[in-house]
Amino acid sequence: MTVTHTFFWRKLHSLSGILPLGIFLMVHLFINSMATLGIEDFNRGVALLHSIPYLWFLELVVIFIPIIYHALYGVWLVYLTKNNTLNYRYFRNWLFYLQRVTAIITLLFVIWHVAVLRFSEGFINSNLDFEFVRTALNEPVILILYLFGMLASFGHFANGLWSFLVSWGVTVGEQAQRTAAYACFAVFIILTAVGINALLAFI
Amino acid sequence: MSKDVKFVIKRRANPQSAPYIEEFLIPYFPKMNVVAALMEIQKNPVNTKGERTTPVAWDCNCLEEVCGACTMVINGQARQACSALVDQLTQPIYLAPLTKFPLVQDLVVDRKVMFDNLRKVKAWIEIDGTHDMGPGPRVSPKVQEQAYALSKCMTCGCCMEACPNVNSKSKFIGPAPIAQVDLMNSHPTGALQRERRLEALMNEGGIADCGNAQNCIKACPKEIPLTRSIARLNRATTFFGIKGWLNK
Numbered sequence: 038m039t040v041t042h043t044f045f046w047r048k049l050h051s052l053s054g055i056l057p058l059g060i061f062l063m064v065h066l067f068i069n070s071m072a073t074l075g076i077e078d079f080n081r082g083v084a085l086l087h088s089i090p091y092l093w094f095l096e097l098v099v100i101f102i103p104i105i106y107h108a109l110y111g112v113w114l115v116y117l118t119k120n121n122t123l124n125y126r127y128f129r130n131w132l133f134y135l136q137r138v139t140a141i142i143t144l145l146f147v148i149w150h151v152a153v154l155r156f157s158e159g160f161i162n163s164n165l166d167f168e169f170v171r172t173a174l175n176e177p178v179i180l181i182l183y184l185f186g187m188l189a190s191f192g193h194f195a196n197g198l199w200s201f202l203v204s205w206g207v208t209v210g211e212q213a214q215r216t217a218a219y220a221c222f223a224v225f226i227i228l229t230a231v232g233i234n235a236l237l238a239f240i
Numbered sequence: 241m242s243k244d245v246k247f248v249i250k251r252r253a254n255p256q257s258a259p260y261i262e263e264f265l266i267p268y269f270p271k272m273n274v275v276a277a278l279m280e281i282q283k284n285p286v287n288t289k290g291e292r293t294t295p296v297a298w299d300c301n302c303l304e305e306v307c308g309a310c311t312m313v314i315n316g317q318a319r320q321a322c323s324a325l326v327d328q329l330t331q332p333i334y335l336a337p338l339t340k341f342p343l344v345q346d347l348v349v350d351r352k353v354m355f356d357n358l359r360k361v362k363a364w365i366e367i368d369g370t371h372d373m374g375p376g377p378r379v380s381p382k383v384q385e386q387a388y389a390l391s392k393c394m395t396c397g398c399c400m401e402a403c404p405n406v407n408s409k410s411k412f413i414g415p416a417p418i419a420q421v422d423l424m425n426s427h428p429t430g431a432l433q434r435e436r437r438l439e440a441l442m443n444e445g446g447i448a449d450c451g452n453a454q455n456c457i458k459a460c461p462k463e464i465p466l467t468r469s470i471a472r473l474n475r476a477t478t479f480f481g482i483k484g485w486l487n488k
Contacts, residue, residue: 044481047448118451119407124316125455133404133453200452203467206475210468 050110051204053103054197061100062194066231072238076167079238083165108144115140132196139193146186167239174239187232195225243268246288246332247277249296251346262296263288263332274321274335275300275310278347298347305461308396312337312347318401320461321347340400340407354395357413361440363420365430377428390423390469392462399466402459404451411445415456415466418447422469425476438473438480447473 071082300310341349424430
């Protein structure tokens with residue numbers, strides 16, 4: 038078989054956004070939502086996460102390597118596109134464009150988020166708890182940046198899920214693709230509601 | 241009372257020279273289309289400033305939207321000049337050459353890449369032999385119907401122009417040849433080369449470069465279900481790829 042590597046890497050890019058990154062996004066949000074239960078519960082959740090065995094290995098293989106691959110290859114794909122939403126004002130074309138816009142926003146957001154919360158506070162200072170997050174999120178600028186970052190990443194994931202279903206040949210017909218679009222929109226709404234609720238728990 | 245129709249045309253004497261805009265006023269006549277207007281310019285190439293200029297070059301052939309030769313960007317979107325009726329267009333009418341193909345002159349481009357792509361994906365059915373091979377297998381009416389829709393492709397390039405992933409930076413072959421693989425693979429005789437076509441689609445610039453903007457299905461003047469063909473072949477190449485890897 039004389040298949041070049043592009044096909045494999047493209048498919049892997051599509052898959053990595055769902056598995057493991059999409060799954061991780063949802064687990065992450067779920068753990069954050071422990072803040073809605075109370076301060077103690079959130080701190081317990083954070084402590085539990087930090088006490089997982091083989092944590093560094095899991096983080097490396099399930100989060101960091103996929104995210105770096107997805108981001109680097111994704112930036113290349115953003116570069117390869119010549120958007121034309123002004124001449125072809127179709128709904129899908131706008132979503133295609135927004136997928137690239139949210140990609141860049143999410144990338145910047147995640148770099149900032151991981152640099153601050155995982156590395157400097159989680160690793161080096163290890164003073165990551167409810168109080169720390171509360172102080173940060175009560176800065177209006179940080180709250181707004183988080184809101185934007187969250188919306189961008191949820192939108193990117195939901196639309197990426199729709200696109201994954203087409204790219205892997207799961208949804209083929211127009212009706213199936215339309216139904217999948219409604220389902221993915223529901224995913225976006227649910228994630229947004231849960232995400233905002235978790236943010237508000239700190240305010 | 242006669243009224244004039246204004247045309248704003250993006251022109252270029254040759255691929256090396258700089259593009260420029262030239263405007264023309266064409267006397268309106270009932271049921272005129274863009275090709276007819278361009279013919280008027282050819283008869284009397286005088287622009288709105290009253291200057292005598294070179295006639296605008298364009299391509300056309302069938303004049304009934306089946307050959308694709310007169311495809312150009314009309315009011316921002318790619319379509320055939322022959323079926324672009326002035327009565328249905330907002331004025332002034334903007335004409336520009338297709339941007340995804342090498343320019344020849346004015347509104348003329350070289351769409352050779354589309355035919356190269358058909359060759360790349362082996363969009364033909366091998367029937368020729370040195371002897372009579374007898375009648376081919378029967379094709380069910382349902383498959384015939386699907387095949388007919390796909391066979392209407394005239395390689396006009398509208399889907400290529402509309403696709404954000406077809407451009408000078410990317411190697412993407414575009415939607416049209418992918419639909420032709422679907423057509424050839426749906427035929428029982430053509431299906432004998434099915435795997436070779438799937439392999440071709442999995443090569444560089446192949447089906448995986450589709451980003452699902454789905455402009456192609458809206459831009460296609462022949463209403464070919466391009467996105468369905470792409471999704472169907474996404475499935476076929478995915479299975480073929482996994483199977484190939486597991487059997488290696």
